[in-house]
Amino acid sequence: MYLPDMSTTLTPTARVILGMLRLGAQTGYDIKRAIDHSTRFFWSASYGQIYPELNRLEERGLVEGRPDPRGGVKRTSYTLTKAGEQALQGWLTDRESYTFELRDEGLLRFFFGDLLARDDVVANLRARQAFCDYVLEHFRSFEPDARTGFIEDTQRYPYLALEYGIEFMEWMRAWCERTADRIESGELPSAKPS
Numbered sequence: 001m002y003l004p005d006m007s008t009t010l011t012p013t014a015r016v017i018l019g020m021l022r023l024g025a026q027t028g029y030d031i032k033r034a035i036d037h038s039t040r041f042f043w044s045a046s047y048g049q050i051y052p053e054l055n056r057l058e059e060r061g062l063v064e065g066r067p068d069p070r071g072g073v074k075r076t077s078y079t080l081t082k083a084g085e086q087a088l089q090g091w092l093t094d095r096e097s098y099t100f101e102l103r104d105e106g107l108l109r110f111f112f113g114d115l116l117a118r119d120d121v122v123a124n125l126r127a128r129q130a131f132c133d134y135v136l137e138h139f140r141s142f143e144p145d146a147r148t149g150f151i152e153d154t155q156r157y158p159y160l161a162l163e164y165g166i167e168f169m170e171w172m173r174a175w176c177e178r179t180a181d182r183i184e185s186g187e188l189p190s191a192k193p194s
Contacts, residue, residue: 013053014062016039017053023152027068029075038161042161061083062081063078063081065077125177142162143162146162
């Protein structure tokens with residue numbers, strides 16, 4: 001059993017940073033770009049989180065930064081230290097502690113649906129269907145490239161995570177459609193009339 005040393009317990013942002021560095025990202029910009037093209041849909045991080053966390057990770061000895069200017073642009077490239085590798089490996093193989101957090105504004109609006117007229121709830125669900133279609137189109141647009149690797153050609157699990165995202169969005173879209181149809185048909189009562 002992996003028992004994390006409290007001095008090396010990783011924040012959620014640290015986890016994604018260490019993972020992206022291990023996959024081949026080198027700078028804060030590279031990490032953000034990799035997140036935006038992959039984990040953003042289930043685990044996001046902003047520049048405002050990434051750069052301070054990189055500094056904390058460096059202070060803790062989990063990453064090492066070195067100046068790497070490009071064309072007059074000041075930048076720092078990072079690599080994992082041995083301690084960083086161990087912390088990442090410990091978190092990746094921890095089979096006892098999981099955090100599940102799904103932040104879905106559409107679902108939050110639906111949760112408060114009793115505060116709306118039935119037509120507004122249905123309209124929100126139909127808008128969510130359209131959003132799912134948009135996301136599915138986006139996911140499918142980079143699916144062919146994702147099959148050949150992520151940052152390096154040998155990386156396959158990011159593609160399988162994309163498959164998960166596609167199937168999840170297909171399910172979400174179908175659920176929104178079914179639920180909107182049930183509300184419209186009167187099968188599900190509404191607290192407020194239309």
